[in-house]
Amino acid sequence: MxxxxxxxxxxxxxxxxxxxxxxxxxxxxxxxxxxxxxxxxxxxxxxxxxxxxxxxxxxxxxxxxxxxxxxxxxxxxxxxxxxxxxxxxxxxxxxxxxxxxxxxxxxxxxxxxxxxxxxxxxxxxxxxxxxxxxxxxxxxxxIKSYPGTYKRAGPAIIEALIIYTKIEHFKTVDRVKAEHFFEKIKTFREIVYHSSTKKEYRQTIDEILKMSEAILRS
Amino acid sequence: MxxxxxxxxxxxxxxxxxxxxxxxxxxxxxxxxxxxxxxxxxxxxxxxxxxxxxxxxxxxxxxxxxxxxxxxxxxxxxxxxxxxxxxxxxxxxxxxxxxxxxxxxxxxxxxxxxxxxxxxxxxxxxxxxxxxxxxxxxxxxxIKSYPGTYKRAGPAIIEALIIYTKIEHFKTVDRVKAEHFFEKIKTFREIVYHSSTKKEYRQTIDEILKMSEAILRS
Ligand SMILES: Cc1cc2nc3c(=O)[nH]c(=O)nc-3n(C[C@H](O)[C@H](O)[C@H](O)COP(=O)(O)O)c2cc1C
Ligand SMILES: Cc1cc2nc3c(=O)[nH]c(=O)nc-3n(C[C@H](O)[C@H](O)[C@H](O)COP(=O)(O)O)c2cc1C
The missing domain is CATH 2.30.110.10 (Electron Transport, Fmn-binding Protein; Chain A)
Structure with a gap:
């Protein structure tokens, strides 16, 4: 009890x-x-x-x-x-x-x-x-708990990642939608570049775009 | 000194x-x-x-x-x-x-x-x-400092707001770009709806879309 x-x-x-x-x-x-x-x-x-x-x-x-x-x-x-x-x-x-x-x-x-x-x-x-x-x-x-400012670059990278993980699936199911996803990743890349000159962020979003393109063209 | x-x-x-x-x-x-x-x-x-x-x-x-x-x-x-x-x-x-x-x-x-x-x-x-x-x-x-989970809905609303504040300007300068912005707000609306059923968030993004449309059509 x-x-x-x-x-x-x-x-x-x-x-x-x-x-x-x-x-x-x-x-x-x-x-x-x-x-x-x-x-x-x-x-x-x-x-x-x-x-x-x-x-x-x-x-x-x-x-x-x-x-x-x-x-x-x-x-x-x-x-x-x-x-x-x-x-x-x-x-x-x-x-x-x-x-x-x-x-x-x-x-x-x-x-x-x-x-x-x-x-x-x-x-x-x-x-x-x-x-x-x-x-x-x-x-x-x-663990850690210090308040932080809101930054646009992080969420834009995370959104691009989510799209990336969907491209593989849609590539076979719906080619047009997959191409559309690619355009969306470009939009998020713009947000990252517009809101940050940090190398790590820019390289990361470039990498996601590259990998997405590789899937689409394969 | x-x-x-x-x-x-x-x-x-x-x-x-x-x-x-x-x-x-x-x-x-x-x-x-x-x-x-x-x-x-x-x-x-x-x-x-x-x-x-x-x-x-x-x-x-x-x-x-x-x-x-x-x-x-x-x-x-x-x-x-x-x-x-x-x-x-x-x-x-x-x-x-x-x-x-x-x-x-x-x-x-x-x-x-x-x-x-x-x-x-x-x-x-x-x-x-x-x-x-x-x-x-x-x-x-x-003031406050408690760690929190990452949620997609908030950043999507903030991005939509940023676009909204640009539409007024581009409406007169570049109509095509302004219409394009409107489409982007729709993309962020999808993210909000997809990641949250919270009324306040959905109403807020709907409101932003409505206000953007009102500017474009005025
Ligand atoms: C922010 C974010 C959220 C995700 N949420 C999910 C989810 O809820 N369910 C799911 O199956 N995949 C989700 N994904 C995709 C998976 O993380 C992705 O497919 C991952 O590569 C799977 O790894 P694995 O193949 O090693 O299991 C999400 C991706 C991101 C970036
Ligand atoms: C997240 C976010 C960031 C913004 N950053 C700026 C900025 O750096 N400079 C600026 O002039 N406007 C910026 N804006 C737009 C202004 O906040 C917006 O034009 C606002 O309505 C101005 O209010 P006011 O006309 O009362 O001054 C931003 C909007 C958002 C949502």
Whole structure:
């Protein structure tokens, strides 16, 4: 009896933390999801909602992470950052992403994020094109917390990344739409160039454009 | 001698704070600028760079705030937030924006921002189409600081606002470009709708689209 009360109390606190971190029912939070299957770690940017006491995400079947979930994943970590370079590395340079051990789960954390939510995978439902994943947050930790100014370049890079990950799919399904996506990446490139002369940002958006072009022309 | 040392020390600290808040040389920080001219307060979203020990912004001549700077403004506040609704209100609903007194300057703060930088206006240079404004930060204060998840909807609304403020100008100069801007706002509307079902966000982006259409069709 006592133990189950304690457990409930712990869960309550975690949900409060998760809400405080900005997870919500109506607006997706974009995080970097880390999982571990046997000895293999994988990570990818994923959009997450808070539905009741569950965190929810939808994993499309064209990703490696989908295949891992299909094999059976027990836990995962939601790594919270708004650093566009981290989002970029989570797709293009997974090996560059520095990892650190988690507190309660076997899946690792991504170093240098501002907060972490460690989760048990509660329930998955495999559909044709994607998988619904419901997670139970069991531990939340905030690391850094200094307010920062709003910059346009980061979100523009993140939007370009999202489009990039869709081009592969649409290239075969809808060529015109894929070309249209390419134009959109150019728009985001303009935003980056217009709002920042930072080399790293400009190189990153150029790289995304190049990779998108490579997919389209292949 | 002592006094001037103290002064230098104070300034040093402020610049450190300003850097910590994310102001940088290579990437614009988008803030809400507040000014006071005689008894009139005005505010607007503005992009700011940190150049040496100066904060710098460029104010286009089609704004009210430009005319105030032309009349002579002694101080201002850079209000730091990433809340898209605040950016929206700073353009469309200026009266709705709650203000609070500053610590060292006569220009007020915008309530509920995460940080504030109070500045003396150091030097302005009027060009034909715009005015270069160099500010001296004299006091910086951080209020709230809890890490938050990254959400796509906010930046999309802010980008739509930026486009909106350009349509009026391009409507007379370059009609084709203005129509093109309108299409871009639609793209950002898609991002908002795709990443959030939050009423306030959806209404806000719809409003921006409506206002843009009204300008174009007028
Ligand atoms: C900000 C952002 C959010 C994303 N959200 C999702 C998502 O919710 N579901 C999904 O399946 N893919 C999403 N993606 C795409 C995946 O991250 C991408 O396909 C990734 O390369 C998959 O890696 P993997 O093949 O190693 O699993 C997102 C990408 C970005 C940049
Ligand atoms: C995020 C953002 C950044 C902006 N940056 C600038 C800027 O750097 N310079 C400028 O003149 N206008 C900028 N604008 C446009 C002005 O905020 C806009 O023209 C405003 O309505 C001016 O208000 P006023 O006419 O009351 O002065 C920006 C708008 C947004 C949404």
């Amino acid at each position: 006592f133990e189950s009360d304690e457990h409930l109390k712990l869960q309550d606190n975690v949900i409060d933390e998760v809400k405080k971190l900005g997870f919500a029912k109506h607006t997706f939070s974009e995080v970097i999801l880390t999982i571990k299957y046997e000895d293999i770690v994988n990570l990818a940017p994923i959009g997450v909602l808070l539905l009741g006491s569950n965190l929810y995400c939808k994993i499309y079947s064209n990703s490696k992470i989908y295949r891992f979930f299909k094999k059976g994943i027990r836990d995962c970590v939601l790594n919270i950052t708004d650093d566009p370079i981290m989002f970029y590395n989570a797709i293009f340079e997974k090996r560059k992403v520095a990892l650190a051990p988690s507190s309660l789960v076997t899946s690792p954390r991504v170093k240098e994020c501002v907060a972490y939510v460690e989760c048990r995978v509660d329930y998955t439902e495999d559909r044709r094109e994607c998988m619904d994943v419901f997670m139970n947050p069991i531990f939340a930790e905030s | 002592f006094e001037s040392d103290e002064h230098l020390k104070l300034q040093d600290n402020v610049i450190d704070e300003v850097k910590k808040l994310g102001f940088a040389k290579h990437t614009f920080s988008e803030v809400i600028l507040t000014i006071k001219y005689e008894d009139i307060v005005n505010l607007a979203p503005i992009g700011v760079l940190l150049l040496g020990s100066n904060l710098y912004c460029k104010i286009y001549s089609n704004s009210k705030i430009y005319r105030f700077f032309k009349k002579g403004i002694r101080d201002c506040v850079l209000n730091i937030t990433d809340d898209p609704i605040m950016f929206y209100n700073a353009i469309f609903e200026k009266r709705k924006v709650a203000l609070a007194p500053s610590s060292l300057v006569t220009s007020p703060r915008v309530k509920e921002c995460v940080a504030y930088v109070e500045c003396r206006v150091d030097y302005t240079e009027d060009r034909r189409e715009c005015m270069d404004v160099f500010m001296n930060p004299i006091f910086a204060e951080s």
